[in-house]
Amino acid sequence: MIKTKWFIYTVIVGLIPFIVRLCIFIVSIKKDTYLLFDPMDFAILGLVVNITNINELEGRKDLDSEWKSKCIGISVICIVVYAVLFAITIIYSINSNIFDKKYILVSSVILSITSVFYSFSIFDRLNKLKGV
Amino acid sequence: MGIYILVFSIVFSLLIIIFSIKTLVDTRNYYYKEFLGRKENGKN
Numbered sequence: 439m440i441k442t443k444w445f446i447y448t449v450i451v452g453l454i455p456f457i458v459r460l461c462i463f464i465v466s467i468k469k470d471t472y473l474l475f476d477p478m479d480f481a482i483l484g485l486v487v488n489i490t491n492i493n494e495l496e497g498r499k500d501l502d503s504e505w506k507s508k509c510i511g512i513s514v515i516c517i518v519v520y521a522v523l524f525a526i527t528i529i530y531s532i533n534s535n536i537f538d539k540k541y542i543l544v545s546s547v548i549l550s551i552t553s554v555f556y557s558f559s560i561f562d563r564l565n566k567l568k569g570v
Numbered sequence: 571m572g573i574y575i576l577v578f579s580i581v582f583s584l585l586i587i588i589f590s591i592k593t594l595v596d597t598r599n600y601y602y603k604e605f606l607g608r609k610e611n612g613k614n
Contacts, residue, residue: 541572
């Protein structure tokens with residue numbers, strides 16, 4: 439149940455910017471994939487997922503404190519990385535000569551997929567512990 | 571500049587993936603141990 443809620447409330451909500459972009463892409467006459475993928479959307483997904491991790495772990499008393507601290511620490515580092523990525527995308531939108539969009543997009547996609555997997559591993563443990 | 575961001579994101583992602591896989595394996599082991607314990611006590 440926890441994992442289902444996590445998927446609906448976190449992953450789907452985090453993917454809303456991308457889903458909106460996808461809907462616009464489907465209904466648009468000129469199909470330009472350049473407009474479909476934006477690094478900012480994936481940075482938002484990563485931020486949402488990691489903030490949810492911290493929120494979920496913070497209130498739990500029944501977990502191994504060392505593991506919990508590690509998870510929260512990694513999530514905080516991830517949030518910092520996503521904040522930097524977010525700033526880079528904003529700078530890119532102002533001046534597109536500083537960064538190459540292709541690299542930033544690939545980086546943000548890799549990081550967001552990793553964050554979803556990381557969050558899945560945390561919620562898998564929370565789900566299993568509740569089931570025991 | 572972009573290539574450095576890409577390399578950093580790949581290395582960082584690999585570290586997180588290793589930690590995630592370790593978490594998943596530990597969870598499976600813990601859950602299996604609990605299951606065996608319950609089975610031995612007849613609470614299956």
